Amino acid sequence: MTIPTIRIGSRGSQLALWQANHIAAQLRERGHAVEIEVIRTVGDRMQDPGFVAPATFPDGTSLDAKGIFIKEIEDTLAVGKIDLAVHSLKDLPTTLDPRFTLAAIPVRADARDAFVCESYWGLHMLPSGARIGTTSPRRQAMLLALRPDLEFVEMRGNIDTRLRKWSEGQADALVLASAGLDRIGRAENVHQRFSIDELTPAPGQGALALETRCPLHPLDTEDSSRDPAIYAAIRELNDSATEYAVQAERTVLAVLGGGCQLPLGAFCHAVDDQWHLHAMVVSPDGEQVAHVVQKVPFGTPACELGSAVASELTARGALELLQVQPVA
């Protein structure tokens, strides 16, 4: 079946464009015509010098309610200027606006976090008090659990911006997602990839989410087959094992009630004929750790596995660990 040109919306960062082009190439291989439209989000504008983020979007939606990299892209999708949004799954909130759907979760790249450092080839080699460039509460808490002497420096911006700040000496080392570094061709900067139980990745890390309009709420156009046809074309890029894994991981996050500011890691993968879901919550000072690994046979629903792991974490005091004590 030939369908109209699929218009992909993407942020303008090097990583986002790599991801959009990667999906465009796979759709073109399947015979579809594809265009990429660059959309600027408030998350991108926050990186401009002097930009002060507003408390809400112009339509009143709070910045926390929607991912800061998501809102303008979904607005463009809703009005039909684009047909597909390519996101890093870990940047997507766990609840999706019912007008949209995740039509496909393609096969996942390396989910692990990576250690970027020139002078020392592993975290354990760093001198006492070394400065790590990361603003992620999850990475900070898990790193402190491994090395309580570490210090952190604010490090925001795209991966390329962070690598530049690090090479200028603003931090001794960086911790970033392997998938991002591999995709933008900076794997040579990676000296160590953390094991899953050392630095458990963020739910969905390394996976892409292909978001389309929900076929139940198609655009009101003359051609009523357009949206269902596009949905079907995108759905072909789905990888069912990745889809299962990220659903289990995101269920843990949803049940514990968190977004990307939660010091929670979750990673699910298939081993022989079982799913293994690893999850870890660490107190912000790194002193207390709740760690769960649950194994279930294939066929167990992903949300059942995710809920069971969330209950187990709760039983081990995860919710108490998450109560951030204000520092005087």
Ligand SMILES: NCc1[nH]cc(CCC(=O)O)c1CC(=O)O
């Ligand atoms: N939070 C920003 C972000 N969103 C997705 C990635 C990398 C790609 C991925 O994890 O899928 C990154 C950078 C990072 O965490 O180092």
